Amino acid sequence: MRRFLLVAGTLFCIGACSFVELSAQPRLRPPASYVQPTPPSRAEGQAILERSRDIGLSGPYYFELELSVLPRRGETRRMSARWFGSRTASGALARLELAPGGDRNTVLVVHGGVAPVAWRGETGGAFEVLEAGRLSENLEGTHVSAADLSTPFMQWTDHVYEGLARFRGRPTHVFLLYPSDGDAERYPEIGGARVFIDTAYQAISQAQWLDELGNPTKTITVLDLKKIDERWIVKSFEIRDEKSRDKTRLSITAAALDVSLPAELFVAEGLVEASSFAIADESIVRVR
Numbered sequence: 001m002r003r004f005l006l007v008a009g010t011l012f013c014i015g016a017c018s019f020v021e022l023s024a025q026p027r028l029r030p031p032a033s034y035v036q037p038t039p040p041s042r043a044e045g046q047a048i049l050e051r052s053r054d055i056g057l058s059g060p061y062y063f064e065l066e067l068s069v070l071p072r073r074g075e076t077r078r079m080s081a082r083w084f085g086s087r088t089a090s091g092a093l094a095r096l097e098l099a100p101g102g103d104r105n106t107v108l109v110v111h112g113g114v115a116p117v118a119w120r121g122e123t124g125g126a127f128e129v130l131e132a133g134r135l136s137e138n139l140e141g142t143h144v145s146a147a148d149l150s151t152p153f154m155q156w157t158d159h160v161y162e163g164l165a166r167f168r169g170r171p172t173h174v175f176l177l178y179p180s181d182g183d184a185e186r187y188p189e190i191g192g193a194r195v196f197i198d199t200a201y202q203a204i205s206q207a208q209w210l211d212e213l214g215n216p217t218k219t220i221t222v223l224d225l226k227k228i229d230e231r232w233i234v235k236s237f238e239i240r241d242e243k244s245r246d247k248t249r250l251s252i253t254a255a256a257l258d259v260s261l262p263a264e265l266f267v268a269e270g271l272v273e274a275s276s277f278a279i280a281d282e283s284i285v286r287v288r
Contacts, residue, residue, distance in 0.1 A: 027184060030194075032176050036164065040161050040163045040164070044161065048173050052154070052197050052204070056092065057087075057231070057233070057257065059086075060084075060086040060258065060260065061255065062083070062261070062284070064255075065080070066253055067142060069141065069248050070238075070246065070247050070248065071246045080098075082095075086266065091114070093109075093111055094150070095266055096139070096144070096149065097123070098142070106121075107122065107127070109265075110149045110150045112149075112151070113155065114155050114180070116135065116146070116152050117130075118130040118135055119268060132185050133185075135147045135150075143218070143240070143246065144248055147209075151204070151207065152183055153192075156179055156180055157180070158177065158179075159176065160175070160177075162174040162176055164199070167205055171200075175195045176192055177192055191211050193209055194207070203222075205221070206221045218241055219239070220238075221237060221240070223235070223238060228285055228287070231257065233252065235251070235252055236250065253286065256283040256284045
């Protein structure tokens with residue numbers, strides 16, 4: 001019996017020590033993949049990132065969209081959507097309303113910035129806060145998530161500037177960004193993001209979510225741009241699941257810039273009531 005207890009105690013200690021060692025191991029970091037022989041200057045990369053972080057529509061805006069869910073095998077499914085956007089000192093705000101064909105619209109509201117938060121619900125129903133670990137959940141049978149709308153990686157300061165490459169024939173800065181401690185908890189399955197920034201527009205042309213080994217899990221690609229009121233907007237982009245190769249394409253069919261939007265569109269207390277809000281037709285430009 002004494003020998004059995006000694007053996008059992010030894011095994012317990014080995015298991016406990018192994019658990020401590022495993023639990024103390026740091027998260028893996030996707031390795032950098034430089035696109036030029038000599039690694040470029042980190043200071044240069046930092047300056048490029050700073051210029052790109054606030055690129056986008058500064059005033060409130062409204063988009064009408066068509067979402068096309070494109071499975072690798074099977075039939076395409078389409079639905080209409082509305083997108084309200086604005087910006088505060090803390091970061092970008094977005095409200096996406098999907099109309100998949102039923103009586104109720106599915107709604108996703110996202111507050112971006114260094115500490116993103118999101119709510120999901122239905123018009124006429126209750127909303128729930130998406131807790132840490134759920135911000136990457138896809139919405140209503142699409143491949144769109146709160147993380148995709150908030151692009152938190154643009155706030156991450158731990159980065160590697162991988163250099164200047166050509167992407168779809170255009171000179172493009174390539175960055176590998178690592179999540180902050182807070183975002184590592186919010187997105188536990190994400191090891192980093194690789195971001196391609198067009199040198200002329202200083203805007204994202206593609207972004208890839210990566211696992212801890214550096215394998216792409218989801219890719220967001222800008223397909224077309226459109227100039228409205230002397231400003232460029234994204235006309236269409238697609239989000240592709242790299243495992244299934246299924247994707248969702250979002251195409252903007254109408255836009256209104258610098259519109260007046262009620263705060264209730266983006267705050268928890270007004271999410272339900274704001275679902276009936278409409279933009280005046282004379283403010284809307286049809287996108288072709």
